[in-house]
Amino acid sequence: xxxxxxxxxxxxxxxxxxxxxxxxxxxxxxxxxxxxxxxxxxxxxxxxxxxxxxxxxxxxxxxxxxxxxxxxxxxxxxxxxxxxxxxxxxxxxxxxxxxxxxxxxxxxxxxxxxxxxxxxxxxxxxxxxxxxxxxxxxxxxxxxxxxxxxxxxxxxxxxxxxxxxxxxxxxxxxxxxxxxxxxxxxxxxxxxxxxxxxxxxxxxxxxxxxxxxxxxxxxxxxxxxxxxxxxxxxxxxxxxxxxxxxxxxxxxxxxxxxxxxxxxxxxxxxxxxxxxxxxxxxxxxxxxxxxxxxxxxxxxxxxxxxxxxxxxxxxxxxxxxxxxxxxxxxxxxxxxxxxxxxxxxx
Numbered sequence: 001x002x003x004x005x006x007x008x009x010x011x012x013x014x015x016x017x018x019x020x021x022x023x024x025x026x027x028x029x030x031x032x033x034x035x036x037x038x039x040x041x042x043x044x045x046x047x048x049x050x051x052x053x054x055x056x057x058x059x060x061x062x063x064x065x066x067x068x069x070x071x072x073x074x075x076x077x078x079x080x081x082x083x084x085x086x087x088x089x090x091x092x093x094x095x096x097x098x099x100x101x102x103x104x105x106x107x108x109x110x111x112x113x114x115x116x117x118x119x120x121x122x123x124x125x126x127x128x129x130x131x132x133x134x135x136x137x138x139x140x141x142x143x144x145x146x147x148x149x150x151x152x153x154x155x156x157x158x159x160x161x162x163x164x165x166x167x168x169x170x171x172x173x174x175x176x177x178x179x180x181x182x183x184x185x186x187x188x189x190x191x192x193x194x195x196x197x198x199x200x201x202x203x204x205x206x207x208x209x210x211x212x213x214x215x216x217x218x219x220x221x222x223x224x225x226x227x228x229x230x231x232x233x234x235x236x237x238x239x240x241x242x243x244x245x246x247x248x249x250x251x252x253x254x255x256x257x258x259x260x261x262x263x264x265x266x267x268x269x270x271x272x273x274x275x276x277x278x279x280x281x282x283x284x285x286x287x288x289x290x291x292x293x294x295x296x297x298x299x300x301x302x303x304x305x306x307x308x309x310x311x312x313x314x315x316x317x318x319x320x321x322x323x324x325x326x327x328x329x330x331x332x333x334x335x336x337x338x339x340x341x342x343x344x345x346x
Contacts, residue, residue, distance in 0.1 A: 008056030013087070013110025014048070014063045015102045016040070016070035023048050024106035025055045026114055035103040040069065045076040062087040062113030064105065066122040074122050084122040085113040123251030132224050133248045139217040146210040153180060153203045160196045168200075180204035231342040237302035238339070242295040246339055249292035254343050263340040267292040269332045296332040296339070303331070 010033065013024045021040050025033040033055045038044040052058045060083040063070045077084050087109040112118035125133075150173065157168050168179060181204040183197040218240070225243050226233065232243045249266060250257065257263045264270040268288025303310040310331065317327045 010052060010056040010058045011110050011114040012052045012058060012061035013106045013108065013113060014061060014070065014073060015105035015109060016063065016065040016068075016073065017102070018069055020044075021048065021070075021073055022102040022106045023052065024103060024110045025052055026107070026110045027056075028114075030111060030114060032107060035106055037102075040072065042072075042076070045073050048073070049077065049080055049082070058082055060085055060113050062109040062111075062118055063122060064089060064109050067125075070122075071125050075124065075126055078122075078124055078126075085118050086120045086122040087112045087118040121253070121256035123256070124253040125251070127252035128224055128228055129247055129250070129252040132221060132244055135217055135221050135224075136244055136248060139214060139221065142210050142213045142217065146207055146214070149203045149207045149210065150177075153177075153200055153207070156196060156199050156203070160200075161193050164193065164196060177204045177207050181208065229342075229344050232339065232344070235299075235338060235342055236307055237299040237335075239302075242298050245291045245295040247343075249289040249295075250343055254345060257340075260337050260340045263343075264333060264336045267296055267332075267336050269293065269296060269329070269336050271329075271333075293332070296335050297328070299335050299339075300328055300331045303335075 009028045011026045011028070013026070015022045017040065019040050020037050021044065022035065022037050024035040027033055034051075036048075036051055038048040038051070049058075052061070061077055062085045063074055063077075064087050066074050066084070066086045074084050109118075153176070157165055160168070164183075168176060171179060180200040183201045183204075185194040185198040185201070221244055222240050225240050225247065229243055229247055232238055232246065233240075238246075246267075250263070257266065261270065265285075266288055268285045268290065270285055270288075272285050300310075304314060313331070314324070314327050317330070318324060322330075
């Protein structure tokens with residue numbers, strides 16, 4: 001009689017950092033097999049996987065920080081055919097009670113994956129959606145800087161000498177920026193006028209450069225969205241920016257979203273139970289991807305402005321005693337369902 005030893009199954013956990021990742025390995029009943037540190041580079045990723053496989057067959061790995069420091073190891077694990085589970089950071093109370101260390105965090109990540117407490121599949125971040133995401137990072141940064149520069153220009157104008165303030169006051173943004181660009185400090189009669197003109201001119205040139213940067217980024221973002229998600233753009237109220245935010249939230253592997261309800265939860269539009277005693281109610285979900293949540297809000301607001309059916313629905317629910325904010329939340333949930341059906345599936 002031959003006895004065949006069963007292959008041990010292993011669940012891993014990784015606490016990610018910029019230079020070093022700390023890994024832990026558990027057996028199928030949660031026993032700690034070991035923990036080790038590895039360099040956060042391709043050679044380190046290969047050594048980490050080899051180390052885990054030395055304990056047995058790796059079924060899945062829980063990873064903290066899959067969207068930042070852990071992106072590289074996640075891609076490596078997925079290419080190696082290992083399931084990657086996205087693990088949230090421990091809450092503060094748990095850290096106060098149990099202490100904080102990198103090996104402990106790695107063990108907790110493995111336990112979360114083993115127990116099913118963490119079950120969400122990580123984004124692959126290896127396709128056109130990842131390209132879209134990094135372009136959006138640059139665009140949002142440029143747009144924020146542009147708004148800040150315009151605000152500074154207005155603030156400088158309020159305290160400018162009366163002659164200069166009179167020339168710039170009441171102008172539209174485009175006219176204001178164009179006029180400020182033409183200011184010549186060398187022609188000023190005093191130091192305050194010269195300094196104010198120099199400041200306004202400098203900020204106006206910055207705004208102009210940022211607008212050109214945003215235009216250039218749009219020229220790269222728009223074709224990506226149009227060619228890969230035409231059904232999403234066909235939805236009423238969905239534009240390039242809102243579509244891009246929703247696509248980034250879904251990721252390059254949207255099949256990881258098992259249902260429309262999971263998508264709504266990801267976007268933070270699934271009502272959360274807040275019942276107690278005889279009171280049955282739901283509260284606002286403040287979690288989820290806030291960029292996706294904002295995109296759904298913009299779609300709803302656009303429809304309220306142009307879509308008669310949405311306007312009628314708002315009026316009816318308000319008459320029933322709902323606040324406008326509550327109706328907008330309900331509409332965001334409906335839009336999330338519609339968007340989910342139009343998402344590209346690979």
